[in-house]
Amino acid sequence: MRAAPDPRPARRRSGRASTVLASAVLLALLLGAQALRIHDDEDRTAPIEASGAASEPVDARSFTVEVVDVAFARSVYDESGFSFGGDEADAGAADGAVEANGVWVVVTADITAAERTLERVEAELETGEGTTYGSSGVSMNALGSIGDAFSPGIPRRGAVVFELPPERLASPSVRFNVFSGLDRRLSGSALVDLELSGSELKKAVDGAEEAVAVPQSEIRKA
Amino acid sequence: MFVRPFTVRRRGTRGPSSRGCRMSPNGSNPREAVFRSAFNPLSGRERARGAVRRLLGAVRAAPGAVSSFGRSFPSPPLGPLSFPFVAHHLPDLDDGPDLPLPRTVRGRVLLAAAGAPVIALLLVALWLTGGLDDAKAVQFKTAEPGKAVQNKLLKATLHEASVGADPDLGGYRLEVRAELESLADEPVPASQLNTLFKVDFGRKDLKAETMRVRLVRLPDTELGDLQPKMPEEVVLVWTLAEGDPADDKIKTAEETFGEDFLAEPDDVSAQLAEVDKAEITVTGAKFEPGFTDPAKRWWTDDKTAGVYTLPLEKG
Numbered sequence A: 001m002r003a004a005p006d007p008r009p010a011r012r013r014s015g016r017a018s019t020v021l022a023s024a025v026l027l028a029l030l031l032g033a034q035a036l037r038i039h040d041d042e043d044r045t046a047p048i049e050a051s052g053a054a055s056e057p058v059d060a061r062s063f064t065v066e067v068v069d070v071a072f073a074r075s076v077y078d079e080s081g082f083s084f085g086g087d088e089a090d091a092g093a094a095d096g097a098v099e100a101n102g103v104w105v106v107v108t109a110d111i112t113a114a115e116r117t118l119e120r121v122e123a124e125l126e127t128g129e130g131t132t133y134g135s136s137g138v139s140m141n142a143l144g145s146i147g148d149a150f151s152p153g154i155p156r157r158g159a160v161v162f163e164l165p166p167e168r169l170a171s172p173s174v175r176f177n178v179f180s181g182l183d184r185r186l187s188g189s190a191l192v193d194l195e196l197s198g199s200e201l202k203k204a205v206d207g208a209e210e211a212v213a214v215p216q217s218e219i220r221k222a
Numbered sequence B: 001m002f003v004r005p006f007t008v009r010r011r012g013t014r015g016p017s018s019r020g021c022r023m024s025p026n027g028s029n030p031r032e033a034v035f036r037s038a039f040n041p042l043s044g045r046e047r048a049r050g051a052v053r054r055l056l057g058a059v060r061a062a063p064g065a066v067s068s069f070g071r072s073f074p075s076p077p078l079g080p081l082s083f084p085f086v087a088h089h090l091p092d093l094d095d096g097p098d099l100p101l102p103r104t105v106r107g108r109v110l111l112a113a114a115g116a117p118v119i120a121l122l123l124v125a126l127w128l129t130g131g132l133d134d135a136k137a138v139q140f141k142t143a144e145p146g147k148a149v150q151n152k153l154l155k156a157t158l159h160e161a162s163v164g165a166d167p168d169l170g171g172y173r174l175e176v177r178a179e180l181e182s183l184a185d186e187p188v189p190a191s192q193l194n195t196l197f198k199v200d201f202g203r204k205d206l207k208a209e210t211m212r213v214r215l216v217r218l219p220d221t222e223l224g225d226l227q228p229k230m231p232e233e234v235v236l237v238w239t240l241a242e243g244d245p246a247d248d249k250i251k252t253a254e255e256t257f258g259e260d261f262l263a264e265p266d267d268v269s270a271q272l273a274e275v276d277k278a279e280i281t282v283t284g285a286k287f288e289p290g291f292t293d294p295a296k297r298w299w300t301d302d303k304t305a306g307v308y309t310l311p312l313e314k315g
Helices: A009-036 A087-095 A198-206 B030-039 B044-061 B105-128 B190-196 B253-257 B269-274
Strands: A048-053 A063-078 A098-113 A120-126 A132-134 A156-164 A173-179 A188-193 A209-214 B148-150 B154-165 B172-182 B197-200 B206-215 B232-242 B277-289 B296-314
Touching (some): A063 A173, A098 A120, A098 A173, A120 A156, B148 B296, B154 B277, B190 B197, B190 B206, B190 B277, B197 B206
Parallel strands (some): A048 A188
Antiparallel strands (some): A063 A098, A098 A156, A120 A132, A120 A173, B154 B172, B172 B232, B277 B296
């Protein structure tokens, strides 16, 4: 028996074309989905970052941060927390001022926890030209020292201190990572652009104060 | 060591070919020609002379070849030439290119005369670059005190060393004044520098334990993070302990974290009295995740970046 000729070769051809097209689309989707995967184990649980500018509060989901002041200094010292002694005590502290191996950048900010009490702050300064500096441990008063608790809804004002070569500064921004305990996985993080660059930044660095006191952190009225 | 499976590639063998006998255009086997030339009692020069003579004969014999060169060339040469061009100098295409050694004695002598100085020069160059010694010997890099040594993470310059009693922790300590500059783009915790420095006193009953990094400009402060591209003058401080020369076993958890862990620091004054220098090796660095922790950090790569031999100041 003779095999009947294919009645609709054109349709079969179009069917094959659509199969090829569908496969190509599926393949593209597959590649797209792969690209969305986070391949680095560390990045998968890294703090979740929000970004904003210094002129406004930045909401990092678990806390908000608002930069209130940026100061440049040749040396820093811890402001005494004791009220008695007054100026004399501060003068004594200024004797222990630490000179910068470059320049000090003192960033004062208000941090408000959203839902849970947080107690640790880690701050980094991104210079804007590829390097990142960690906050200095020289100041005992800096935010995140032992005893600083960020209760939900109550802002706490304090400073973080960075020491770096001034020529590295291009358009600095500060990353605040506020968390509790030892575990910073999936915690909130805020990258705040200090909105300083070019001539404005140069003027600020050149006009760095001789000595700046790092205040103890304090609770502010909500 | 990586061992490659050993294979033999047959190229240019003189033995019987498995590819069958291909016949040359004029009916003889090219291989036969090889044998024939191999057993030809005439020397290369004589053979060459014979070929020239035959060629001249053919040219003379060809009509018209003498009067007008270039117009009519003898083709095909008959008579005296029907035999001699057979296969004496046909290249042996079957076996791939052989080493193109000159066929004549003069050529070979010339080649040897030209090649010998080249080989001699190469030998001198080899001798000047250290010869065929074990390459590892070159890896053993000695660093002068005050000269910088660099790995992927930092530039380190070690200056001088001293040993003595440790007023902070009790026991004895080794102190080395150094300059460190991080080449990384991010701050590196000082604790991650620990594995990059190895101390050797040349005796098994004295060893250096964990390293701390103290700032020179703030003598009471330990370095927290080494910040990028900021040279820092520091003192590297090692607590010294007694090494057990006989015991190379790895400690059990009880031995490591038991009460011994909190015991008094070792008194190593007797060992210290006998040593007068320390070898401090700066190793290479790599940025990798740990064994149990996926977070990346700096580790030693166990390669030597530089070895300082520092005389010990006692005090």
